[in-house]
Amino acid sequence: MIAPTLHTARLTLRMPVLADFGPRAEFYASDRSVWEGGPIDRRAAWRIWASEVAQWSLMGFGPFAVDHDGAYVGEVGVHQPEGYPEPELGWFVTPEAEGRGVAAEAAMAVKQWARTSFGWDRLVNYIEPGNTRSIALALRIGGQRCDLPGTEPGDVVILHDLRAL
Amino acid sequence: MITVSGTPALTTERLTLRMPASRDWEAYAEFLTSERAAMIGGPLGRDKAWRSFGHAVGHWVLRGYGMFFVTPRGSDTAIGMTGPWFPEGWPEPELGWSMFGGEHEGKGLAFEAAEVARRYAFQKLGWKTAVSYIDPANLRSIALAERLGALPDPEAPCPEGVSCLVYRHASVEVRP
Numbered sequence: 464m465i466a467p468t469l470h471t472a473r474l475t476l477r478m479p480v481l482a483d484f485g486p487r488a489e490f491y492a493s494d495r496s497v498w499e500g501g502p503i504d505r506r507a508a509w510r511i512w513a514s515e516v517a518q519w520s521l522m523g524f525g526p527f528a529v530d531h532d533g534a535y536v537g538e539v540g541v542h543q544p545e546g547y548p549e550p551e552l553g554w555f556v557t558p559e560a561e562g563r564g565v566a567a568e569a570a571m572a573v574k575q576w577a578r579t580s581f582g583w584d585r586l587v588n589y590i591e592p593g594n595t596r597s598i599a600l601a602l603r604i605g606g607q608r609c610d611l612p613g614t615e616p617g618d619v620v621i622l623h624d625l626r627a628l
Numbered sequence: 629m630i631t632v633s634g635t636p637a638l639t640t641e642r643l644t645l646r647m648p649a650s651r652d653w654e655a656y657a658e659f660l661t662s663e664r665a666a667m668i669g670g671p672l673g674r675d676k677a678w679r680s681f682g683h684a685v686g687h688w689v690l691r692g693y694g695m696f697f698v699t700p701r702g703s704d705t706a707i708g709m710t711g712p713w714f715p716e717g718w719p720e721p722e723l724g725w726s727m728f729g730g731e732h733e734g735k736g737l738a739f740e741a742a743e744v745a746r747r748y749a750f751q752k753l754g755w756k757t758a759v760s761y762i763d764p765a766n767l768r769s770i771a772l773a774e775r776l777g778a779l780p781d782p783e784a785p786c787p788e789g790v791s792c793l794v795y796r797h798a799s800v801e802v803r804p
Contacts, residue, residue, distance in 0.1 A: 465689075481690045484716070506717030506788075513715070514682025516689050521650040521682070545678030 465519050466527050466540075471572045474565065476527035476539065479516050483528050483535055486557050487512050495558070498594035515542060524550065524577070529569045536560035539569035541577055541586065548612050550577075552586040552623060554600070567604050574604075578625040588621040589614045635688065638696060638748060640740045645696035645710070647688050648681070652697050652706045656681045659728035667766040668726060687715060693753055695724060698741045707732045710742045712749040712758070719785045723749060723758040723797055725772065738772055746776065750799050757799055759784055761792040770795075 466478035491501045491508035503511075518525035518541075526540035537556035543549065552573060554566040577583050587609075588601045598619055602608075606621035613620045638645040648656070660670050660677035672680065687694035695713055697706040710725035725742045727733055749755045760778060762769045770793065778795035786792040 479690075484690075488716075504717075506715070509716030510679060510683045513686030513690060514679045515686070517682040517684075517686035520685050520689055521653075544675065544682065546675040 464523055466525065467576070469527065469572050469576055471568050473531055474536075474569055474572070475530045476569055476572060477530065478519065479526055479528040479538065483538070484509065484512060486535055487538070487555070490555060490557070498591045498597065514544065515540075518542065518544075524581075526553070527569070527573065529556075529565065531560065531565060536565050537569070539566060539573050541573065547589070547614055549585075549587060550583070551589055552577075553588070554597075566600055570600075570604050574623055574625055575628050578628040584624070584626050586623045586625060587611060588619075588623075590619045590621065592617060592619050594619075636748065636752070638744050639701065640744050642701055643737065643741050643744075644699050644701055645741060645745060646699070648685050648695065648697040648706070648709070651704070653678070653681055655706045655728055656684075659726070664728070664730065667763045667769065683715065684709065687713065693749075696741070696745055696748075698737070708738060708741065710738065711745045712753060712755065717787055718761075719787065721749075721755060721758055723760050725760075725769070733768065739775055742772065742776060746797060755799065758797045760795045760797070761786055761790065762795060764791065764793050 469476040488505045488508045490496055491503050493502060496502050515526050522543065524541040526538045528535060529537045529539055537560055539554040542551045542553050552570060554570055556566050574586060577586055588606060590597050601621040606623045609620055609622040611620045611622065635647040657674055657677045659665060660672050660680055661674060662671055665671045684695050691714065693712050695709040696711040698708045698710060699706055707729065708727035712721060713724040714721040723746050725738055727738050749758055759781065760773050762773060773795040778797045781794045781796040784794040784796065786794060
């Protein structure tokens with residue numbers, strides 16, 4: 464399957480396409496990717512990104528590309544590559560879109576979609592302890608720190624209870 | 629779950645070639661975590677093998693073509709892969725192939741699969757040429773390239789940082 468299209472007050476969430484690779488590669492090439500295993504070059508970024516997009520075909524979930532006023536502003540979605548204990552809610556926004564609540568708005572839509580589509584009780588975030596900006600966002604949209612296992616020792620794991628959605 | 633619509637399936641006398649699906653993961657993982665994967669950058673741990681598998685699937689999703697997974701007719705268990713392959717960082721489009729287990733070698737199966745996949749690249753995708761990047765130590769793969777009529781192209785670059793031989797496949801129209 465491919466991603467459904469979701470709409471929020473300001474945003475459209477849709478299936479990623481090849482043209483979205485540019486800003487993803489720029490992110491992975493920059494120091495902003497230090498909490499995601501970066502910086503890495505375009506070739507390595509392509510492999511990771513293609514495998515993320517592939518989740519739609521393999522698992523029925525994956526990353527949504529996020530558009531604001533017709534422009535790509537980031538990617539928010541659900542990920543479970545090999546080794547992840549359970550599906551993760553993940554986000555990325557372009558530098559230009561930071562600080563405008565884009566990730567929060569899109570993440571809330573994805574939480575609702577996951578609850579409606581799969582009936583899941585929860586989603587988690589796996590975040591490196593130094594990524595304070597991402598941790599703050601996770602808490603702001605209703606997540607709570609928890610003791611569930613991470614993808615590696617030291618991960619901050621944040622639980623999003625979907626049952627009330 | 630595999631519902632990317634309209635992806636092609638190719639058949640030969642003995643084989644079916646189709647887009648990879650989630651049910652192929654264990655066969656692929658077994659291959660990439662084994663010593664057989666040494667010629668294509670392995671062996672890898674299961675997490676990195678999954679990235680590689682996802683890359684093979686994502687290549688299809690993003691480019692609309694990619695490595696066909698090869699199954700014997702009448703079975704749905706993948707024994708190898710071959711197909712048009714153009715990931716970021718490749719100097720030009722490639723025809724790639726790998727057989728997952730040694731028990732499938734020596735029967736002409738890789739040749740049979742790669743030939744029909746190459747025909748697909750030339751006739752359906754409209755490719756005018758293709759290369760195969762081969763580890764110089766991969767004698768079986770070199771033999772297959774030569775059996776397919778590909779010729780060494782010492783002028784063609786390898787992917788950056790990779791030491792390889794480049795074999796070039798002339799398009800169907802110009803091949804004698």
